[in-house]
Amino acid sequence: MTFLHLEGLSKRYDDFVAVNGLSLDVERGEFVSLLGPSGCGKTTTLQMIAGFVTPNAGRIALNGRDITQLAPEKRGMGVVFQSYALFAHMTVADNVGFGLEMRRVPRAQRVGRIREALALVRLEGLDKRYPRELSGGQRQRVAIARALVIQPDVLLLDEPMSNLDAKLREEMHIELRAIQRKLRITTILVTHDQVEAMTMSDRIAVMHAGRIVQVASPLDAYERPESPFASTFLGRTNAFEGTVLERKPNCCVVQVGSRQLHVRHEGREFGRDVHVYVRPEKLRLAHNGTGDTLPGRVRTRVFLGSHWMLEVDSALGVFRISQPNTGEPPPPEGESVHVEWSDDDLRILTMEA
Numbered sequence: 001m002t003f004l005h006l007e008g009l010s011k012r013y014d015d016f017v018a019v020n021g022l023s024l025d026v027e028r029g030e031f032v033s034l035l036g037p038s039g040c041g042k043t044t045t046l047q048m049i050a051g052f053v054t055p056n057a058g059r060i061a062l063n064g065r066d067i068t069q070l071a072p073e074k075r076g077m078g079v080v081f082q083s084y085a086l087f088a089h090m091t092v093a094d095n096v097g098f099g100l101e102m103r104r105v106p107r108a109q110r111v112g113r114i115r116e117a118l119a120l121v122r123l124e125g126l127d128k129r130y131p132r133e134l135s136g137g138q139r140q141r142v143a144i145a146r147a148l149v150i151q152p153d154v155l156l157l158d159e160p161m162s163n164l165d166a167k168l169r170e171e172m173h174i175e176l177r178a179i180q181r182k183l184r185i186t187t188i189l190v191t192h193d194q195v196e197a198m199t200m201s202d203r204i205a206v207m208h209a210g211r212i213v214q215v216a217s218p219l220d221a222y223e224r225p226e227s228p229f230a231s232t233f234l235g236r237t238n239a240f241e242g243t244v245l246e247r248k249p250n251c252c253v254v255q256v257g258s259r260q261l262h263v264r265h266e267g268r269e270f271g272r273d274v275h276v277y278v279r280p281e282k283l284r285l286a287h288n289g290t291g292d293t294l295p296g297r298v299r300t301r302v303f304l305g306s307h308w309m310l311e312v313d314s315a316l317g318v319f320r321i322s323q324p325n326t327g328e329p330p331p332p333e334g335e336s337v338h339v340e341w342s343d344d345d346l347r348i349l350t351m352e353a
């Protein structure tokens with residue numbers, strides 16, 4: 001049975017619709033991310049789940065029980081807010097223990113549970129410090145410990161790693177995912193960081209303008225985006241406008257500029273005007289053209305450590321190409337090359353109005 005069930009949730013602020021008929025089912029123990037650009041309604045959705053914002057329409061059920069009207073503190077959810085909102089005048093231990101005190105957990109038990117929660121986020125020994133005496137990353141961990149200590153049925157995280165530097169953020173992704181797996185807590189993470197969503201989630205719900213436009217595993221969302229928005233928001237892509245010439249059961253012939261491309265797809269209907277997409281890492285550079293290749297010239301070449309990013313001018317437009325770093329540099333700027341791909345890596349989507 002679905003553990004957390006969101007059905008047709010909407011939230012209006014005056015004339016502005018922040019969340020628009022949003023539905024989502026989350027299984028017990030699952031980690032789901034709400035991923036989308038700033039202002040698309042992620043925080044509003046999370047706050048409705050937490051009970052701090054009342055929906056104008058729709059229903060929320062937890063473990064089969066309707067909780068749409070239930071007070072936040074009765075929902076059994078641990079929340080880490082976008083601005084992690086620690087109490088400045090309280091020590092780390094008191095911050096973490098706050099929820100337990102509210103729930104009238106006896107002092108003796110509180111001490112043990114606070115210790116456990118701090119150990120979980122690796123903050124042992126910092127219990128007597130005040131928030132101002134901690135680094136940003138440590139504060140963020142206190143906020144996570146504070147949410148975990150009440151042993152919530154659902155953990156709600158709103159951009160909990162937004163203030164960390166890139167390396168610490170990467171470490172926290174892995175740590176937090178390990179904690180979540182160990183405790184098997186049903187978790188909803190709000191983020192606009194696609195790498196964060198990909199690393200941590202069982203499924204990603206891609207949001208756009210108050211709606212969920214796709215729910216899929218990270219790999220499926222990346223490999224088979226269902227809308228131009230999802231394909232460009234999740235990772236980088238090359239997009240070319242084209243016109244469908246012929247439709248076969250598993251393949252479309254699409255005229256793109258002067259070329260006819262054969263795009264494999266799974267038999268879904270598309271209009272005549274389409275975009276053909278191909279990810280930068282699915283393209284290769286060749287010195288001589290064979291098969292599906294296109295002559296071009298390297299416009300820019302940037303070294304990124306693990307890989308190179310190139311822009312190649314061609315008759316179809318500019319291709320962004322990502323090449324793994326093999327130790328040998330790829331062709332330099334100005335050099336003539338061929339861009340190569342396999343038809344399996346082309347995707348097709350109807351242009352968005």
Ligand SMILES: Nc1ncnc2c1ncn2[C@@H]1O[C@H](COP(=O)(O)OP(=O)(O)OP(=O)(O)O)[C@@H](O)[C@H]1O
Pocket residue numbers: 013016017018036037038039040041042043044045082192
């Ligand atoms: N209390 C409010 N009153 C009026 N408008 C609001 C209110 N809260 C949010 N909004 C609007 O609703 C929209 C969605 O806001 P929300 O905070 O859910 O976005 P978000 O996806 O979390 O964005 P971000 O990534 O920037 O945090 C925004 O356009 C915002 O301005």
Ligand SMILES: [Mg+2]
Pocket residue numbers: 042043044082158
């Ligand atoms: Mg937000």
